[in-house]
Amino acid sequence: MTQLMVPSSTTIENAAVDTDAVAxxxxxxxxxxxxxxxxxxxxxxxxxxxxxxxxxxxxxVDGEGASLGRHGSLQAARAAFRRA
Incomplete structure (x- = not known):
């Protein structure tokens, strides 16, 4: 099951955004x-x-609350989402 976020007029101030083009x-x-x-x-x-x-x-942690593991770097943790 995938959760969907409802579009909102609320924005997160000063939030940095980065796109992982591979996934x-x-x-x-x-x-x-x-x-x-x-x-x-x-x-x-x-x-x-x-x-x-x-x-x-x-x-x-995935969108359903399941652990995707503990990682030694941010890059490794983000890569876990490509494997999930």
Whole structure:
């Protein structure tokens, strides 16, 4: 099951956005040490999950709350979404 985010007029101030062209994943950084993954489909914007930095590791969690693992780098955590 995929969750869809409803379009809103609310924006996240100063959020950095980065697109992973390989997997069509858009990464937003709404806060320090937090990266949110989404993908735009014909049905809207699908929430894929997030990566959170905790101490010296990066925890990846998919859109349904399942762990995609603990990683030593942000790049490795983001790559987990391409494999999921």
């Amino acid at each position: 069509d994943i858009v990464w937003a950084t709404p806060g320090e040490d937090l990266w949110v993954a989404t993908r735009t489909t014909d049905e809207g914007t699908a929430f894929l999950g997030f990566v959170e930095r905790t101490f010296e590791e990066y925890v990846a």
